[in-house]
Amino acid sequence: MSDINKPxxxxxxxxxxxxxxxxxxxxxxxxxxxxxxxxxxxxxxxDGEYVMEDDLLGMMAAYQGCDVIDLSELTxxxxxxxxxxTSVARMYNVLAVAADDTSVTLATSDLIDxxxxxxxxxxxxxxxxxxxxxxxxxxxxxxxxxGDDTDSVADMLKSLGSGMDQDDTxxxxxxxxxxxxGAANNNAVxxxxxxILYQGVVDRAADIHIEPFxxxxxxxxxxxxxxxxxxxxxxxxxxxxxxRIKIMxxxxxxxxxxxxxxxxxxxxxxxxxxxxxxxxPTAHGExxxxxxxxxxxxxxxxxxxxxxxxxxxxxxxxxxxxxGIIVVTGPTGSGKTTTLYSVLRRINNIDTKILTAEEPxxxxxxxxxxxxxxxxxxxxxxxxxxxxxxxxxxIMLIGEIRDLETAxxxxxxxxxxxxxxxxxxxxxxxxxxxxxxxxxVPPYMVASTLEAVLGQRLLRTCCKECKQPYEPDDETxxxxxxxxxxxxxxxxxxxxxxxxxxxxxxKGRKAIFEYLRISNPIRELINRRxxxxxxxxxxRELGMRTMRxxxxxxxxxxxxxxxxxxxxx
Numbered sequence: 001m002s003d004i005n006k007p008x009x010x011x012x013x014x015x016x017x018x019x020x021x022x023x024x025x026x027x028x029x030x031x032x033x034x035x036x037x038x039x040x041x042x043x044x045x046x047d048g049e050y051v052m053e054d055d056l057l058g059m060m061a062a063y064q065g066c067d068v069i070d071l072s073e074l075t076x077x078x079x080x081x082x083x084x085x086t087s088v089a090r091m092y093n094v095l096a097v098a099a100d101d102t103s104v105t106l107a108t109s110d111l112i113d114x115x116x117x118x119x120x121x122x123x124x125x126x127x128x129x130x131x132x133x134x135x136x137x138x139x140x141x142x143x144x145x146x147g148d149d150t151d152s153v154a155d156m157l158k159s160l161g162s163g164m165d166q167d168d169t170x171x172x173x174x175x176x177x178x179x180x181x182g183a184a185n186n187n188a189v190x191x192x193x194x195x196i197l198y199q200g201v202v203d204r205a206a207d208i209h210i211e212p213f214x215x216x217x218x219x220x221x222x223x224x225x226x227x228x229x230x231x232x233x234x235x236x237x238x239x240x241x242x243x244r245i246k247i248m249x250x251x252x253x254x255x256x257x258x259x260x261x262x263x264x265x266x267x268x269x270x271x272x273x274x275x276x277x278x279x280x281p282t283a284h285g286e287x288x289x290x291x292x293x294x295x296x297x298x299x300x301x302x303x304x305x306x307x308x309x310x311x312x313x314x315x316x317x318x319x320x321x322x323x324g325i326i327v328v329t330g331p332t333g334s335g336k337t338t339t340l341y342s343v344l345r346r347i348n349n350i351d352t353k354i355l356t357a358e359e360p361x362x363x364x365x366x367x368x369x370x371x372x373x374x375x376x377x378x379x380x381x382x383x384x385x386x387x388x389x390x391x392x393x394x395i396m397l398i399g400e401i402r403d404l405e406t407a408x409x410x411x412x413x414x415x416x417x418x419x420x421x422x423x424x425x426x427x428x429x430x431x432x433x434x435x436x437x438x439x440x441v442p443p444y445m446v447a448s449t450l451e452a453v454l455g456q457r458l459l460r461t462c463c464k465e466c467k468q469p470y471e472p473d474d475e476t477x478x479x480x481x482x483x484x485x486x487x488x489x490x491x492x493x494x495x496x497x498x499x500x501x502x503x504x505x506x507k508g509r510k511a512i513f514e515y516l517r518i519s520n521p522i523r524e525l526i527n528r529r530x531x532x533x534x535x536x537x538x539x540r541e542l543g544m545r546t547m548r549x550x551x552x553x554x555x556x557x558x559x560x561x562x563x564x565x566x567x568x569x
Contacts, residue, residue, distance in 0.1 A: 010111050011041055011060075018059050020051050042109075042135065053134060060111055061132040069097070071107060071137035081145045085195075087202060088123055092116060095133075095141050103127040109135035119267045123198050125191040181253060184243035192233075193244045197275065199230075200292055201268040206333060207292065208275075210245070212238040212285035224460045224509050225333065228502060242279070242286050249277040256286055264290070271295075276360065295363055302342040306511045308550065314515055315454070319343050324451035325414045327401075329424045329432040335458050335511050336423045337362050340397060343421065344368060347395065356397040357384040373399065385409040389416070398422040404439045411441065414449040428547065429455035429516035430536035433526060447523040455514045455547055457568045459560045460506035466498035467558075476562055480552050493558050510559050512550040512569070517542075 008016070012029065015021045021029070032044050046053050054068075061068045080099050084106075089095060098105040104126045112130055121128045196219065200208045205221040212218075217235040220227045233241075243253045249262030264275040276291040299305075307315065318326060326343075328336045341363045348354055348367050359373035359381075369391075371384050381398060382405040388396055389412070401407050401422045410420050426432045432453045436446040469491035476492070477483060495505025516522070516539050525535050540546065545553075551565035 009041060010113075011045075014059060014063055014111070015045070015051060015056075020059075025050060057109075057132045057134065064112060064130060064132070066130045066132060068132045069107060071095070071097075071133045071141055076141065076145070078145065081141070084124060086146045088120070088198075089142050089146060091202075092120060093138060093142075094120070094130075095138055095145075097131065099126070103129060105129045105131060107131050107133040107138055107141075109133055109138045115267055122266060123194055125187055125194060181243065181247075184240050184247055184253065186240070189237075189240050189244050193241060193248070197264070197266060197290075198268060200290070201266075201273050201294060204294075205292055208288075208290040210238075210242060210288040210290075212242075212282070212287065214284050223502075224506055225458060226460070226504065226506075238285050242288055245277060245288055245290070246279060249275075251277070251279060257281055268294075293362055298338055298363075300338065300342045300345050300363065300365075302346045305339055305342050307513060308545070308553070311513055311515045311545075314517060315343070315452075316346070318452050318517070319347055319419075321419060321451060323414055323417045323419055325410055325420045325422065325449050326452045326454070327422055327424055327432050327450070328454045328456065329426045329429060330456045331425060333458070334456055336456065337399075339454065339456060339511070340421050340423065341365065344395070344397060352394045353392060354395045354397070355388045355391060355393045356399075357381055357388070358397070358399040381406045382409050385413065389413060389418075393418060395419045395421070400424070401436075401439075404441065407436060407439050407441050411445050411449050426455075428532075428536065429453040429514050429544075430532045430539060433516070433518075433522075433535055434532050437526070437529060443527050443529055447518070447526040450518050450526075452518060453516045455516070456511050457547055457551075458509045458511055459551065459554065459564045459568055460504075461508045461510045461559050462493050462561060463495040463498060463501035463505055463507040465500040465507070466496045466505065467493050468496050469493055472562070479566060480548075480555065480562055482552065487556065490556055491558075492555060492562065494561050505561075506564070510554060512547050512554055512565075514544060514547045514550060516544055 008026070012021065012026055016026065029041065029044055029048070029050070032048075033041055042056075045051050045056065057068050074097065076097060081096050083099055083104070084094070084096050092108070093110050094106040094108045096104055097107045104124055106120070106128060108130055109132065117128055117130075196208060200221055203221060203223055205223050206225075207222040209218070209220040209222070209227065211220070212235060215235060217232045217238045218229060219232045220229045245264075246253045246260070246262070248264045251260045251262045258281065260279045262277040262279075264277060266273050266275070271294070274293040276293065278289045278291075280287045280289075302312070302316070328339050330336050344354060344356075345365060348365065350367075354368045356368060356370045357373060358370065361370045361372050364370070371379075373379055373381060373384065381400075381402070385396070385398060385406065386409060396413055396418055398406065398410055398420065399422070401410060401424055410422060414420050424432045424435055426435050430453075432455070433446065433450065436450070437443050470493070472487070472492045474484070477487070495501060495507070497503040497505045501507040518526075519542060521538055521542065522535060525538055536546075546569075548565065548569040551560070551569050554560045555562060555565055
C-alpha cells in the first residue's frame with residue numbers, strides 16, 4: 001500500500017477522491033512512474049486506460065471550477081497568444097486564449113496550484129482565469145505560435161520599454177511624490193518591473209543592477225559572476241521604475257537623499273524567492289541593486305559542494321569536533337554561506353542545538369535557530385553572540401567576524417566547549433590565520449582555538465553546448481606550472497560561445513578550494529607570529545592543495561579554462 005505519510009500527487013489524489021483509482025492501482029502507477037521510460041503520471045494513466053482523457057479533463061475542470069474547451073476548434077488571435085512570454089507559456093504549460101485590459105484566460109492541461117495562479121497574475125499583471133484543454137492540443141498550439149523562440153521575455157521587456165518611452169504620462173517629476181507614485185503604479189511600469197524580476201530569477205542571476213546616468217539608464221544582470229546588460233528604456237523612465245521597486249520593497253519613495261534597504265518576496269515557478277533591495281543616492285538619481293536569494297536554486301548537500309575526496313573526508317572529520325573555530329574565507333559572492341549551510345545541514349540533528357547570527361538570514365533551515373542582525377536596534381554580532389552563550393548551544397554560526405569584539409566572543413565560545421563556524425574576507429586560507437592576529441587577538445588564543453580554514457572561489461564553467469577540446473601549447477602549460485608529461489594526452493577545453501551561454505563560452509559555476517588544517521606545526525608558527533607566506537609554505541609541505549592547484553585539477557577534468565583559473569587564483 002502507498003505510504004500514507006507521504007502526500008499523494010494531486011492528480012492521483014483527485015482520481016482517488018472520485019473513485020477512479022484504488023490504493024492498489026495507485027501503487028502500481030507510482031511503481032511504473034519510477035521506470036526510466038520518460039512517461040509522466042498523466043501518460044501512464046491514459047495509456048494504461050485507467051481513465052479516458054476527456055473524463056480526466058472533466059474531473060479536473062470540476063475540481064478547479066472552470067470549463068473545458070476544444071482548442072482544435074478555436075481560432076486564436078496571435079497577439080493574444082503571444083502576449084505572454086515563451087518561457088512563461090512553456091514553464092507553466094499555459095496558452096492565452098482570451099484577454100482584455102484587466103484579465104487573461106489561459107488554457108492548460110494541468111491542475112493549477114493557487115501559488116502558480118498568483119505567480120502568473122504577478123508576471124502578467126492581470127487577473128488570471130483558466131480553462132482546461134487536452135494536453136496534446138496545448139503543447140501543439142504552444143509549438144505553433146512560439147516555435148523555437150526562447151527570447152520573448154527579453155523581447156517583451158524591449159517592447160514595453162519602447163512603449164513607455166512614448167508615454168509622456170510616465171515621465172514623472174522626481175521632485176513630485178504624487179507624480180512618482182502615479183507613474184510607479186501605472187500598469188506598464190508594474191509589468192516592466194515584474195518582468196525584470198522574473199527574468200533575473202529564471203536566468204539564475206545573483207543580482208539585478210539598475211543604474212541611472214546623466215544621459216542614459218542601465219539595467220544589468222550578474223550571471224555566473226559576470227554582468228550582462230539588457231536594453232533599457234529612456235532615462236526619463238528611471239524615476240518611475242525605481243519608485244516601483246521601492247514601493248514593492250516597502251521603502252520611502254519621497255526619500256532620495258540617504259541609502260535605504262528593503263526586501264521583496266515573490267514566487268516564481270512554484271518556489272519562494274527573496275530579493276534584498278539596496279537603494280543608493282547618486283549624482284543622477286538612485287542606483288538600485290537587488291540581490292536574488294533563491295534557496296531552491298542551490299543545493300545544500302555537502303556532497304554536492306564540489307570538494308575533492310580527500311578534502312571532503314578531512315572536513316567531515318573536523319566538523320564533528322566538540323569545540324573550536326572553523327572559518328570559511330573568500331571574497332563576496334564566492335559561496336561561503338552556501339558551504340557553511342551545507343556543513344550545518346550535515347550536522348543538524350535532534351540532539352544538537354545550533355544557533356546562527358546572520359546579516360541577513362539567507363537560508364531557512366528547520367531545526368536551526370536563526371537570528372538576523374539588526375544594527376538599527378542595537379542587535380549587533382557581539383551582543384547576539386553573548387546572548388547565544390546563555391542559550392545552551394552546541395554549535396554557533398557567526399555570519400562574519402569583522403572586528404576584535406566579535407572575534408573575542410567567538411574565541412570565548414570555542415574555549416567554553418562550543419564549535420563555532422564563521423567567515424572572513426581574505427585572499428586565501430593562510431591569510432585568514434593572521435587576520436585574527438591583525439585584529440589584536442593574542443596569537444596563543446588563535447593557535448588554541450582555530451581548527452581549520454577553508455578558502456574558496458567560484459569559477460565559471462565551460463558551456464556544455466559549445467565546449468571544444470584543444471591541445472594546449474607550452475606557453476599555456478607554463479602559465480599554470482604544468483608539463484606536457486603531467487597532462488599526457490588529456491585535452492584542455494574552452495567554450496566558443498553560443499546562444500545558451502550568451503556568447504561567453506561559460507555557463508554555470510564551480511567552486512575550487514584549499515583546506516588548511518591547524519596542526520601542531522601550524523600552531524607553533526602562529527604562536528611565533530610567522531608571516532602568512534611561511535604558514536602557507538608549511539601547510540603545503542604538510543599536504544595542503546592550494547586553490548591554484550585545485551583550479552588546475554578543474555582544468556584537467558574539463559570543467560573550466562586556464563584563463564578562468566588564472567583570473568581568480
